Amino acid sequence: MSDRRTPLHEVHEERGAKFTDFGGWQMPVEFDSIREEHAAVRDSLGVFDVSHMGEIEVSGPDATALMNRLTTNDVAALGPGDSQYAAITDEEGVMLDDTVVYRLPDGIEVGEGAEALAGLDRDLDAGSGDPAYLFVPNAGHDEQMYDRWVDYRDEAGLDAAVANATDDWAMLAVQGPDAADALDEATPTDRVVGLSKFEATVAAVDGTDCWVARTGYTGEDGFEVMCPAGDVAAVWGAFVDAPREAQPCGLGARDTLRTEMGYLLSGQDFDPETEPRSPYEARIGFVVKLDTEFVGRDALEAQNEEGVDERFVGVRLLERGVPRSGYAVTDGDLTRVGQLTSGTMSPTLDEPIGLGYLHERYADPSTEVSVVVRGDEKRAEVVIPPFLDR
Secondary structure, X not given: OXXXXXXXXXXXXXXXXXXXXXXXXXXXXXXXXHHHHHHHHHHOOEEEEOOOOOOEEEEOOOHXXXXXXXXXOOHHHOOOOEEEEEEEEOOOOOEEEEEEEXXXXXXXXXXXXXXXXXXXXXXXXXXXXXXXXXXXXXXXXXXXXXXXXXXXXXXXXXXXXEEEOXXXXXXXXXXXXXXHHHHHHHOOOOOOOOOOOOEEEXXXXXXXXXXXXXXXXXXXXXXXXEEEHHHXXXXXXXXXXXXXXXXXXXXXXXXXXXXXXXXXXXXXXXXXXXXXXXOOOOOOHHHOOOOOOOOOHHHHHHHHHHOOOEEEEEEEEOOOOOOOOOOEEEXXXXXXXXXXXXXXXXXXXXXXXXXXXXXXXXXXXXXXXXXXXXXXXXXXXXXXXXOOOO
């Protein structure tokens, strides 16, 4: 039974949302229909409440060193307003989670990140003080990652403050071809629409100071908007109420959208207990910077040199059937060559698609395989994600 709710829970109830338990949170799975919400994001504009994602703030003289020891990308390359995708790995190189790391303006103290937005100079490079970061673990992982950061900091004797600020922040994803226009109308500055991918800035959304990043999980242009939890109802209304009337979207559409793009889902496409995978197996080796000294680096360096036995791919069914997590993939002659971790009927393509890990021999695009659906081998072909050209 989920016991955590986002600050917008009652707003979603009034809108008629259907809820599901996800990562210990009670989250809207759909408002109208998954297909309708999916289409809105692909064709125009959809807005998601993603306040179930964690927010961990890190600052202090050794904040950069701490972040670089516990994430696989090179945090030192970030300037204020920059962000990057990274993995969080154990000593064996197994992914514990994936995350986005934001470099906040310097001088922000942990525990004050959300409320400090109102006092920030809009010139992010003009700040002074120690470096400050915000990283976003997946739903239900915030306490685990807070403990991991604190324990490592204490063992290494690093001078950095760490705070689990998940309850302080709220987060919306404004996604779709019309997202830039919507943000342009809702903010009094052209800094937001001028952002490049993975850049962020401070901007007032209908009067509420927010941290706005050109990031997302759908494959469309879009922004993720973070603000103090107590102010999120006004920010949500700025997009879903008149005159913009963006489509509210739930986790169902979020899942079909990310599956079409081949984006990983923590706890499903990788999990340290049930689906232990490395970044190289998961096809995100681009986030591994071996010239930094992160936990798991040596194991991943060896794997990079030796190669992997299985690799993350997509499959497209060529027969009727819907692929699902856990379904076996065979060579078409009953020999198992891998298994799926995600699957759906693609609303955009109207085709059954899946994601999973196949033996390297079968991981090339257009390779013919089969997916075992309810005991029957269904013909399929391998696709290197994304399924859509975005």
